[in-house]
Amino acid sequence: MDYILHIDSTTKVCSVALSKEDNLIELIELDSDDLSHSEKLHLFIEKCLLNSAIKPSDLSAVCVSKGPGSYTGLRIGVSAAKGLCYGLNIPLIAIDTLSAMANSVAHKVEETATLIPMIDARRIEVFCSIHQSGNIIKSVHSRILDEEPFDDISTKSVYYFGDGAEKAQEYVNPKWTYLPEQKTSAKNLIPLAFKKFQNQDFEDTAYFEPYYHKEFKAGKPKKILR
Numbered sequence: 377m378d379y380i381l382h383i384d385s386t387t388k389v390c391s392v393a394l395s396k397e398d399n400l401i402e403l404i405e406l407d408s409d410d411l412s413h414s415e416k417l418h419l420f421i422e423k424c425l426l427n428s429a430i431k432p433s434d435l436s437a438v439c440v441s442k443g444p445g446s447y448t449g450l451r452i453g454v455s456a457a458k459g460l461c462y463g464l465n466i467p468l469i470a471i472d473t474l475s476a477m478a479n480s481v482a483h484k485v486e487e488t489a490t491l492i493p494m495i496d497a498r499r500i501e502v503f504c505s506i507h508q509s510g511n512i513i514k515s516v517h518s519r520i521l522d523e524e525p526f527d528d529i530s531t532k533s534v535y536y537f538g539d540g541a542e543k544a545q546e547y548v549n550p551k552w553t554y555l556p557e558q559k560t561s562a563k564n565l566i567p568l569a570f571k572k573f574q575n576q577d578f579e580d581t582a583y584f585e586p587y588y589h590k591e592f593k594a595g596k597p598k599k600i601l602r
Contacts, residue, residue, distance in 0.1 A: 378436040380569055381421065381460065382562040385413045385453035386445025386473045387495060387539050392420040393562035394428050398570035400563050402428045407559065413452045421456065435466055437578075439569035441560065442470040443587035444503040444516060445495050450586035458581055467578035469569045472587070474516055476564040477538055478507040481555065489533040492526070494540035495560070500547075502540035503589060516589055521547040 382393040390413045391405035404420045404427075425432060440457035443450050461468045477493035485491070491507040500521045506514040506529065514528075521544055532551075536544060537558035545554055572578070 378573065379430055379434050380437045380439055380469070380566075380573060381424070381435055382439045382441075382565040382569060383417070383421070383453045383457050384441035384473070384476075384560050384562040384565060385417060385449040385456075386441050386443055387449065387560045388446075389539075389560050390416045390420060390449075391560065391562035392417070392424045393566065394424050394430060395566045395570065398567050400566055403561070403563050405561060413449050417452060417456055421460075432460070432464055435460070435464060437461075437467045437469055437569075437573055438464075439469040439471060439565050439572075441473045441476060441562070441565055443473055444497075444518075444589040445473055445560075447588060450588065454584070454586045458584065461581045467573075467576075468581045468584060469572045469577070470579050470584065471565045471568050471572070472505075472516065473560060474503065474505040474538075475507075475512070476568055477558065477560060478505070479568060480561070480564040481535060481537060481558055482507070482510065485535055486533055488531070489535055490529060490531045492529075492534065492536040492541075493558075494536060494538040494544055496538075496540040496543070500543065502538075502544060504538075504540070516587075518589065 380395050384391040389407045394402040402424045404424050438457045438460045474493040478491045494502040494504045497503050505516045534552040537555035
């Protein structure tokens with residue numbers, strides 16, 4: 377049996393999961409505004425393994441949610457994952473955070489629905505991607521909500537979710553469905569991570585970096601007072 381440890385610290389949710397192949401066997405997570413991931417993450421990893429009676433040496437791989445998300449959270453999660461992989465001499469798997477979120481919702485809605493996972497990028501900006509029928513219609517990008525409405529989406533059934541979705545409510549089509557309970561979680565990584573594990577689609581641990589996707593975007597020009 378292959379045991380995989382999963383880490384997601386991309387948002388204010390600090391989450392660790394353990395799977396046996398593609399089956400969840402333990403999950404420890406905390407949704408906290410204090411963003412104390414540096415204090416919590418290693419404790420969660422230890423507790424997750426202890427609760428499952430699994431030794432670190434039993435792990436076959438470590439999976440990390442690679443972003444986009446919080447700069448600090450990403451650094452903490454990736455550093456922990458890389459440290460484990462180095463110490464145990466096991467492979468590193470990285471999963472796009474937004475794709476993991478979309479995949480976790482896909483089986484709960486109609487197959488043809490459009491899914492828009494959103495991660496808060498501060499102010500009125502979000503990181504998002506657009507998914508439909510298991511395909512990525514538009515890959516990870518950032519949107520300033522009051523300047524870039526989702527006019528490119530014409531489908532009737534649209535679901536949006538994630539920690540950036542709450543503030544998006546006043547800017548999107550009111551007919552769209554907001555799923556407030558859907559947040560980032562290490563358990564969302566499991567099915568995608570196991571596929572990569574089976575295909576031996578691993579990262580180069582030494583050179584792997586988080587996917588920040590924080591590019592400069594100019595706002596609307598301000599009027600000059602004379």
